[in-house]
Amino acid sequence: MIPAAFDYVRASSLAQVIDLLHDDPDGTKLVAGGHTLLPALKLRLASPALLIDIGSLTELKGIEISETSIKIGALTTHTELLASELLSKELPVFSQAASLIADPQVRNRGTIGGSLANADPAADWPAVVVALQAEIEIAGTNGLRRVAAKDFFVDIFSTVLEPNEILASIHIPQPKAGMRFIYRKIRHPASGFAVVGIAVGVRLQQGVVADISIGVTGAASHAFAGQQAADFLTGRTLSRQNIDQAAKLLSETTECLSDRYASAEYRANLIRIETTRALLALSS
């Protein structure tokens, strides 16, 4: 269909975006890849008065790697994350997870910042950034602030972002040597989104779990960290028994979504199975 009429500004600086957001936070929408917003506009489910195209803001683009951290600009596309050799060397999970997102056309347009800010409960990046213990950098009238990824997501399509703020970048602490990450996902056959997606990072020291983090998406109203299961495994070996117990714990402590396609029971089962399979893959 055809969107309702709206004003359009192609932003030339982050400062300009923040000014415009300040003027009419509720009537303004930011567009980057547009893969969620444009269909909503066409169906007239969203009718903003002003659309700010942030696509040309170079300050929100690119991947920077330092000794201590990795910074990913909000406008970095899924394809860029898939193809970045530099990033793959540090954190191959980006390439691996990006390859599971939708299809090449979507990956060429869609951005990691858009995915996180939109907070679709079934999006892939939220689980990954939670497992990476990333911080989300947010720009607003009062400057920049950072929020831990596990605290960023609040509810279905809802984050700690205020209407006058913009997600600027993602900061990931350089993982300790030996830390390995994996993202596993069961795709919805129509949307390609995660029915359940599990991101796990593990560092083993003499066969014992020294560090572990778990991010879960698709299962509940928003992505979250599987803290209890991680705590349980810390200091333990990745024996089959321990893995099963941790997976069961994560599954049983999650309040799962139920919809026409998949019941809460099925999602709880997928959490258990996919967590088990992810940990088994990381145990060898």
Add this chain to the structure above:
Amino acid sequence: MNDTTAIRHIGQPLRRREDIKLLAGRGRYVDDVRLPGMLHMAVLRSPHAHAEIRSVDLSAAKVAPGVRLVLSGKALDGKIGPIVPNWIIPGSKVPFRPVVATDRVRFVGECVALVVAETLAQAYDAIGLINVDYAVLPAVTDEEIAISDSGPQLHDNVPGNITTIYKVRGGDYQKAAREADQVIGLRVVNNRLIPTCMETRAIVASPEPDGTLTVYIGSQVPHMHRRWIAETVGIPEHQLRVVAPDIGGGFGAKMHLYPEDLLCPYLARELDAPVKWWESRSESHQSTSHGRAHTENIEIAFKNDGTILGLKVATLGNVGAYLSNMASGGPTVNTINFGTGTYKIDNYEAISRVVVTNTVPVDAYRGYGRPEGAYIAERAIDAVARHLKLDQVQVRRRNFVQPAEFPYRPYGSMGVMYDSGNYQGLLDKALAAFDYDGRRSECEALRSSGIYRGVGVAAYTHMCGMAPSRRLAVSGFDRGGWESARVSIDSSGRATIYSGSMSQGQGHITSLSQIAADVLQIPIENIDIVQGDTRQVQAGHGTFNSRSMAVGGSSVHVSSQRIVAKAKKIAAGMLEVDEEDISYSAGAFSVPGTDIAPVTFSTVARMAYVGHKLPDGIAPGLDETVFYDPTGMGSPSGIHLAYVEVDAETGIVDILDYVAVDDVGTLINPLLAAGQIHGGVAQGIAQALYEEVSYDPDNGQLLTGSLLDYAVPRAEHVPNIRSLFQETPSPTNPIGVKGIGESGSIAAPPCMVHAVLDALSPFGITHLDMPLTPPRIWAAVQKARTGASQ
């Protein structure tokens, strides 16, 4: 006589002649039609499944910018419509269907009002300004509830919501059931589908300066659309030109008469300007016909050795809110006539009820009724094998119709006759290609280690190219069974063929050229095919029911023969010999055994047009038109085999192998034939594993309103398909071809279901309804596990 010089194209895997244009983005679709002064129509659709329309307030929309016309149903009442079906099974009660709803809406998506504006954006803006006051009524979406006492009534003239009752009977089922060792029953659901085309529906109607009207429409049946639009809008048929340009898929959905097909022509004449409408994807889901939507109750009587004695079927066909174009024929003639499949079941008793509900109208979708019929036969015979713990292949082999029994009338039917076939041959070829025994043992060996693999088998046969014309009257089908072709040779000897068939991606330009080239004995490059313009093509019925090669191809074949016959007469005059002495091959008329110099086809063509030396009684020109009405219908058949692995922990099905062996008679082009099988199997796998239209049973809201919810298969969902063929030529037409388009979508659903059930057999699971989604499979496994542990 073996003529080594003869041109032979039939049987050659030629690449599609039309692809260069389509692949280079130079195809021309309805949406590419942009005319000066063209206006745009948008439609306001009902948000309710069932409601009274109390009032429609158009005032704000009428004064919106760019708006030229706003109408509700009342303003059109008596001017155009009603929409009447083209196939009405005798005895059917036909609901009144206005073009635009007047006082009541009966499904979410029904047209309530429309806007014509200067731009599409203005039309959509104005649609948002229309206010409709509805009084919501109870809605029913399920066919079983619709016919129960609690089902709300949709139409005053359709008591109990049943439009049609159709029965088929052969032998004595009750007697067979008494004599059987066992009788088992099963209830299967044939899931409702959306026939998803890459190109949604679109239409442009344009008044011409001479008072005629041109309608551009993505139509599988351009001449039928001309007749229907003419009759329903009130335009003399000869003043209406229907042009179907390139089409991005049809699958049955583009062969019906929709409200927009009538609104654009009417409004174009009212406003004296071209009017365009195109359908968005979400609009398509709630306004273009759906497919399938059956519930079948089956009873099968058999002996302990697996011999089937009798079959009893009760079908409920959910056809949505009104009887769409062919809707009363699908669940009836097209389904239960074919309920015995490839098996010799003499005692058969079937009844079909056609049921209206508050849902999108249901009509033809690739196979129309035959997938449902094959699903009945196949699920039944597989259930017998499973029940008796006999090999699924052996039980089929035991019950197959034998090669010597063709032509075969199942259960003594007057309406069904399978012209030819060799099911045993198909089966042998399929088993060998598939390594059936090897896979069976592999399944057994892996089960102990918790790997659940299964083999699925399905056989099918059906009938293609509904004909002959006189027989269609009996079933209430208001059209003929013929197809027309005009072969027009120009003065250089090149051919333009005007065919009443209508390609929607099948590759007719290539396949019809191959047929003509073999008869005309001229290079394929010298043949052009014209379809899809009622001002150029003399007449036709179009493309559906896998009829285009058997009927459309035969009409090209016969008219090409007439060209050669006439050319031979002209050549005889030129060579001053008897016509009988002339031999024609590779574009040359020669007189074997003499030193008379041959005369070429192009020279004869030239002579036909200059007319200088024509034999007495031969008129100038080389141009022949044929209306070919077949004497019977061809019956393709096939065996499909699938090998799957089911992850019992997630319910995910991995298709490891798929082998299709099909007998579609003479293969005109093996490459196109394999393509047809691939496409059909992909859609059949999708029905079995992924696709399902869902309605909210409480309020009739369509829950699969977009491709975010409705799972159309993608490359990752479809395995490599190994397509093999067996050629048993059909005796019903001069080419020996049977029809292929629907084969894959008929065979694949039962084949896939059987494979998954076979994989799940260690859990004791004997039945699942499509689509076999991972959550559904997992739930069944869980239930079986819980049951076993209790």
